[in-house]
Amino acid sequence: MMIEKEVNPHFEDFIFDWTHKFYFLVGGYGSSKSYHVALKLVLKLLEEKRTALVVREVYDTIRDSCFALFEEICIEMELDDHIKFVTSPMQIRFPNGSKIIFKGMDKPAKLKSIHNVSIIWIEECSEVKYVGFKELIGRLRHPTLDLHMILSTNPVSTSNWCYKYFFKYKKNFILDDEELYRERVVIIKNTLYHHSTADDNLFLPKSYIEQLEELQVHDPDLYRIARKGRFGVNGKVVLPQFVEWSHEKVMDAIMEIRSPIKRAGMDFGFEESYNALVRLAVDHKEKILYIYWEYYKNKMTDDRTAIEIIEFKNSGEQIRADSAEPKTIQYYKQMGFRMRAAKKFPGSRSQYTKKIKRFKKIICSSNCPNVIGELKDLTYAVNKDGEIIEDEFSIDPHTFSAIWYALDDYEVSDLKGNVTYE
Missing domain, CATH: 3.40.50.300 (P-loop containing nucleotide triphosphate hydrolases)
Structure with a gap:
């Protein structure tokens, strides 16, 4: 034919x-x-x-x-x-x-x-x-x-x-x-x-x-x-100052900070959610947040997770964690971890987000692919009228929650130079 x-x-x-x-x-x-x-x-x-x-x-x-x-x-x-x-x-x-x-x-x-x-x-x-x-x-x-x-x-x-x-x-x-x-x-x-x-x-x-x-x-x-037929980020980006650097470059930058503030934060999860644990370093003078280490797994029982993050127990490094899981926090304490509950209160999600947004730069190590995957293109959720919802996002970013908890009682200056107590 x-x-x-x-x-x-x-x-x-x-x-x-x-x-x-x-x-x-x-x-x-x-x-x-x-x-x-x-x-x-x-x-x-x-x-x-x-x-x-x-x-x-x-x-x-x-x-x-x-x-x-x-x-x-x-x-x-x-x-x-x-x-x-x-x-x-x-x-x-x-x-x-x-x-x-x-x-x-x-x-x-x-x-x-x-x-x-x-x-x-x-x-x-x-x-x-x-x-x-x-x-x-x-x-x-x-x-x-x-x-x-x-x-x-x-x-x-x-x-x-x-x-x-x-x-x-x-x-x-x-x-x-x-x-x-x-x-x-x-x-x-x-x-x-x-x-x-x-x-x-x-x-x-x-x-x-x-x-x-x-x-x-x-x-x-x-x-x-x-018109252009191109992929991209749909909606308003939560952290426009977020960038990825090589791990070596991040660690070199942290070494140059005179008095770095180092923190660790953890969000708990199991089935659909994830155990997300991050290490951070803050350059308070320059208002730069560095993210240089991550642990990210789900379907892990607490005893198995405790084995995989044993370095925190051995070093005595403090972990600030999700206060919604007091039994889990108590378990880790009994196992010898220095873990404390981060504060949660009505409106805390919005306040924590605003705190992170005050950093002039957020620099993440290439060794943290899950942080990058969740935060680089993170956008706000919107309501039926197309208006952004300040404490809801396009995905459930577990690493973002871990960062919130890590900086639970950190005093951060806003861009006008005023110190804000969170």
Whole structure:
């Protein structure tokens, strides 16, 4: 069957490339990435007998998005007489026996009945939970055919799982997203990365791009996402003065402080939360906070944790800890640790946060990946009106709590030089 179809040049190689297992497409609004993924699948399933699975987080969103997009493409290519669209349950059947089935991750039980899927497309993958992504990898299997997974998304926060998995998170570095923005297409091992913006869609009206440009003034965060197609931090950053230095540089800087104030703080956790223990050094004169050591684990009983942080017992170093766990603090005391409860009071979260924000610089050692992962891009939570909530954050930052406790009774000067007693 001879098929002619005009496509955007930036996607031409992508459409015919089936040499990789993963295809990660990120782009701004109107870049045509979803259109070309759908076209890629139609061409492949016409060529080979395969079963493809198309997934979104919510099943009810598929009919007006992915399913409608496939239908539009097949009509444009005059294939609608050859390809059958079934609406209940949603399915597309090809003349050679290929088929596309559609599922939502909000109904995961229905994934268990799927067999011999050799291609999966996760549309708006940033909306799918990480556990769902892992489940889908397990569903991608066929005895003879090559396996492929295509993930497409508008860029979201760097705290999203897809950024951490495909780009960088803590010590797991795969690709600098800035390199992708420069090169537009990058191949790393078995993954092809593809970046696109509205400029790559030659079929867009000029007025649409002008509309995207207007976002630069009114909504910078959305402009970065919609116009530039770039990951970043969504919302107001809690600690804009936070920077990462090499461990050696941090320790050298601490050595230069005439009278460093050294502290240790601990937040307790078990199942979902973490035991977070940090060591800090304060340059009181320069108003610089250094974070140079961390312990970060969960699902650890107190006796096992006590063994792993035995150095604090041996050195007699004091740990200021979460006062909400008096039994835990008492246990560590009985085991010979110098541990005391940090003060907690109504509004203490907000007050502790304001205290940390008064430092001119917060410098963290590269040896503290969990501190960096939680605090570098930490943003405030917002209410239904979009206003920030000063004592709530985008994640539950256990290392931030540990820092609060460590500085429990530290007297910090504000930027005007006044001493504030917390």
